[in-house]
Amino acid sequence: MVHFLSFHLSLFDLTIIFFVALFTGMAKTGVHGIGMITVPMLAAVFGGKVSSGIMLPMLVIADVMGVWYYHRHASWSHLKILFPWAVVGVVLGTITGNLINDIAFRSIMAVVVVVSVIIMLWMERDRSETIPNNFWFGPVSGVAGGFTSMVGNLAGSVMALYLLSMRLPKNVFIGTTAWFFLVVNWFKVPFHIFAWHTISVDVLLLNLSTLPVIGLGAYLGVVIVKRIAEKHYRWFIIGMTLLAAVYMMV
Secondary structure (H helix, E strand, O other), rough: OOEOOOOEEEEHHHHHHHHHHHHHHHHHOOOOOOOHHHHHHHHHHHHHHHHHHHHHHHHHHHHHHHHHHOOOOOOHHHHHHHHHHHHHHHHHHHHHHOOOHHHHHHHHHHHHHHHHHHHHHHHHHHHHOHHOOOOHHHHHHHHHOOOHHOOOOOHHHHHHHHHHHHOOOOHHHHHHHHHHHHHHHHHHHHHHHOOOOOHHHHHHHHHHOOOOHHHHHHHHHHHHHHOOOOOHHHHHHHHHHHHHHHHEEE
């Protein structure tokens, strides 16, 4: 057992934290889907609600790395639609998080991810343009993104569903996602500190200790994405999201 600040961590716990930091860095530079695997991994060590607060500073650090590399590749026309509604989702997520237990926490997230994957596969099969052209698609995606980001840091599947349906090129998809989560995750910080009380000085110091590992993950993510052809990237994202959904269900 290792005593780190106020945390009492086993070697297994430290290994989990290492991989969570690594995968978080990879997710923010294009290996989307792998980030959703980190949520149940960290929850196994700290519990559902507490782990969401412990992970948030990690995400904020990784978001900065993702935006730094892909900042020129972003669709601001889509972000302007998403941001106001994501604020509504974060507020709703904060209220909901105070009303549910860890089991309900995990169940909601698993359902969201699985439904997102099903819709993504359906849209790929039919090449449907009907849903993206509806006026409600952007606002609903924004609210769902903010809500699932607050309740479990699992908005990756929602954003993948929305942005893939917009048929964005690979780098624009990654850049738009990076900017969305940079803004939303910074916005969530006060809610975690003052409403949920899940971020403390010890949590911040624990996250700072993972900085080199997050950086390594961000570098690996860039290398991996460069090797994936544009035409294959959509299916790569869908496949990673599907794996995350299966992992969460298990």
